[in-house]
Amino acid sequence: MSSAPAQTAPAKKARRRLRVGGKGEARFAFMLLLPAALVVFGVVLYPVARTFVVSLFNVDSPLPGSYPFVGISNYTRVFHDPSFYAVVGHTFYFTLVSTGAELVLGIAVALLLNAPLRARWFWRSLVVLPWALPTIVNGALWRWIYNGQYGALNGLLAVLHVSSTPQQWLGSPFLALNMVIVADVWKNTSIVVFFILAGLQTISPDLYEAARIDGAGAWAAFRKLTLPLLAPSIAVVLVLRTIEAFKVFDIIYVMTGGGPASGTQTVAFYTYLQAFSNQLFGYGAALAYLIVLSVFALAMVYLRILRQGQMAGVQ
């Protein structure tokens, strides 16, 4: 208030020019943001809202029409469905074991690739290969490897004189689930390796030298130095892999079709079956919504961890 009368005419002019320019700039910024906003809201928000609406109706056909409103009964039905608890169990087991194995293997391989190896570029490109394969191809590949009649795994075990009796790797429910996990770990460890490798390269060699001078052995240096400094990379890769593993669908579709005896059905696969094979779109939407909420909860937990500076190094 007090400074306003003191302003000179040129200053006022400049300010007006700025205001006009700012308005245009804001509009321009808004126009630039609009396509992204449309994509985000069209591809993310709209389907999420629509799925929620569909989940409140007894929609049993993909075609438009009027379907009875059933409120939350599709959701209550989920919890009364005996198959649901089995598929949730498979999903949690798959998520925990595959993410855990990928993390441990990923750190080990990344440490190896960070070491001064000869032709390091070659090993690094080799490691990325499984990740470059489409999941469908990976699934088909492992389905052949595990085949109980002419599969490569049984062949290898026979050649190595480990076992001459062919094993049915995908023949019993629990074993099949574990073998699918192995196929998933083989493919997805690559991405963990690259995240961890990127993290390792930010750690200064001086720190290791200082630790060595202080008398720390390799294991102590790894535990006290490498692991805490890798925490941000581990946190990021954990977020990505857990959420991906929780949504697993395609590798199951190709390798086992959910069998044997539904032992490899996961929540996403079961949702697909209900929605598309059985045309229970209302029920499928309720299941899909529960997946969205679970993934959202997982993401929230991880983001909270990420925000904690100690874990993520992010202030």
Next chain:
Amino acid sequence: MEPNAATQPSDRVGPTPTRRAVLATGGGLGMAMFLAACGVGGGGSAGGGAGSGKGSIRVLVMKQAGYSEDDIRKMTSSFQGANPDITVTLDLVAYEALHDKTVAAAPAGTYDVVLIDVIWPAEFGTKRIVADVSSKWPASWKQQMLGGAVATPQYASHFYGVPWILDTKYLFFNTAHLAKAKVDPAQMDTWDGVLSAARTLKASGVTKYPLVWSWQQAEALICDYATLLGAFGGKFLDAAGKPAFNQGGGVQALEFMHQSIVDGVSNPTSTQSLEEDVRRVFSAGQASMALNWTYMYGMANDPKQSQVSGHVEIGQTPSGPGGRPGVNGSMALAVSANSQKQAAAWKYVTYLTSQPVQDKYAVSSLPVWKSSYEDPAVIKTNPAVVAQAKKQLADLILRPQVKNYNAISQVLQTEIQNALLGKKAAQQALNDAADRASTLLVS
């Protein structure tokens, strides 16, 4: 930073959109789009139209048993030659993807013609995914086509397509293996004979697992089970439409299947195999007997794809106490209910299912027309198969024609596998399946 931030509001020029404003605008747009969509089903058109009988049509068919991709392309190109004002785009998918792709594409009316399995008319017809073509079906077709073919696209006295692939599962056996183990091929006439032959073949070391089946958790498993259920005199549903597979022949069929695994005469990979896996194992000489669709005869006898060519014999499905009905595995071409070019689509369907076209490609899939089986030209294409087909196609068993078939089939697949893997007794597994199927049948 702080002082600057404090002075910013008074210095701000123009209405810079805040994060909240952008979110609100975006949210509003999203909600507007949401409100713009009517109904809670899928989007897209709510009905089809006949169209002008010209233009381009899109067709969804199967790249698996029956007509080969090459056959279908040749048929289509000759159709286009005869109908130059219609252009056809073909999409071929695996059988396992056919149903779900048809459902997903239905709201948009992507496909004008779709290939439907015998188990889908109830579902697709009642849900208006395929068009009711009863009024276009000439009455004469009912007499001119084989009974199993007429039943294929039919539900509740309505026709939802025209039969195109007429198939059932036959018993294939390796004559060289049988001769080596001194097994009389006449034994292949009954399931008891097959089991006893399998034991002899195993004992003589000709094949470690003489039988191989498509018992993966998929529809293929239900096809094999249906064949055995029929042979043991069982029924899927009783006269009142309630599950009956957990009684009599239904249970005996499953016990037979499980026992064959326990005895080591059925290959343990069967529970992870589809029809193509069965064909590979049989063609590699690693099985002596197998149940499969007609297409295996040509491929197993082709020296380029088989190590047992020249030794493959095809027979009717063996008989049991309840007879020898073969599973009806036929398929029909249907016009999509949402197609805007139904007239052109119908022309394509009637051309591909016509007798001259089917007769020409009889070597891949046998015609649906009765008189074709008396035509020397058709018989000549595949004498061994035609001889068996003439007998078998007159005696077929249908899987339940109900609109929730897929859900019931999934329950049955899981429970049959539980019994095959020894996790449940056959009776218990089928009782559990019947309990869940009863709920599904009334929902």
